[in-house]
Amino acid sequence: DIQMTQSPSSLSASIGDRVTITCRASESIGTHLNWYQQKPGKAPKLLIYAASILQTGVPARFSGSGSGTDFTLTITSLQPEDFATLYCQQSYTTPLTFGGGTKVESK
Amino acid sequence: EVQLVESGGGLVPPGGSLRLSCAASGFTVSSYWMYWVRQAPGKGLVWVSRINSDGTETDYADSVKGRFTISRDNAKNTLYVQMNSLRAEDTAVYYCARALVGSTRAPPFRYYNYMDVWGKGTTVTVSS
Numbered sequence: 001d002i003q004m005t006q007s008p009s010s011l012s013a014s015i016g017d018r019v020t021i022t023c024r025a026s027e028s029i030g031t032h033l034n035w036y037q038q039k040p041g042k043a044p045k046l047l048i049y050a051a052s053i054l055q056t057g058v059p060a061r062f063s064g065s066g067s068g069t070d071f072t073l074t075i076t077s078l079q080p081e082d083f084a085t086l087y088c089q090q091s092y093t094t095p096l097t098f099g100g101g102t103k104v105e106s107k
Numbered sequence: 108e109v110q111l112v113e114s115g116g117g118l119v120p121p122g123g124s125l126r127l128s129c130a131a132s133g134f135t136v137s138s139y140w141m142y143w144v145r146q147a148p149g150k151g152l153v154w155v156s157r158i159n160s161d162g163t164e165t166d167y168a169d170s171v172k173g174r175f176t177i178s179r180d181n182a183k184n185t186l187y188v189q190m191n192s193l194r195a196e197d198t199a200v201y202y203c204a205r206a207l208v209g210s211t212r213a214p215p216f217r218y219y220n221y222m223d224v225w226g227k228g229t230t231v232t233v234s235s
Contacts (some may be wrong), residue, residue: 028214030218031218032218032220034221034222035167038152039211042227043202043227043228044144044152044202044222044225045225046221046222048218049219049221050211050215050218052215053215053217055221055223075129087151089152089154091219091220091221094154094157095154095166095168095169096154096157097154098151098152098153098223101151101152
């Protein structure tokens with residue numbers, strides 16, 4: 001199975017901060033990488049697919065990059081509604097696997 | 108409106124069975140890959156199973172293989188997962204999700220497989 005490792009597991013940030021989260025795959029997955037946001041008690045929401053393509057309706061302050069084994073999600077200016085847990089997920093092969101999550105908290 | 112609504116969760120003793128349903132509206136389940144994903148209390152997301160758009164392929168996480176069966180009823184536009192021999196570690200919120208699988212038609216040219224519509228989840232608790 002492909003292991004997905006996210007870092008950090010949590011971070012504290014303020015409104016307006018630039019936030020960067022990394023996701024590393026245990027083997028090369030090309031650009032078969034998706035990012036989801038989940039708020040407490042809610043279903044995950046797709047933010048970015050194929051490593052860097054912004055899902056329709058997602059604010060442009062979210063961006064993704066990377067290929068192979070190393071990926072990054074960036075929020076350029078953190079907004080109040082962005083406090084949540086973020087997950088990366090590889091879709092290269094089954095079993096599909098998720099990273100452990102990065103919880104973005106208010107500083 | 109495109110929507111997925113799960114049902115069928117509940118409290119079941121170890122070794123018991125449960126069938127979860129996921130009713131779709133606003134789209135046809137038989138036109139999409141469909142997934143089940145679960146989340147144990149306080150834990151992360153874990154993929155459970157998938158069925159492809161024409162129903163010819165199913166796949167399972169090793170942890171549920173041989174115990175869970177994914178299926179769908181096209182007439183009812185509903186996805187199911189039959190869960191047998193349930194264990195305490197199957198306790199989780201179970202989400203169904205629609206997946207889009209294909210390739211982009213404009214740059215950047217990429218293959219994709221992502222879950223774009225999720226239900227709100229149904230809770231399964233396995234306990235005596």
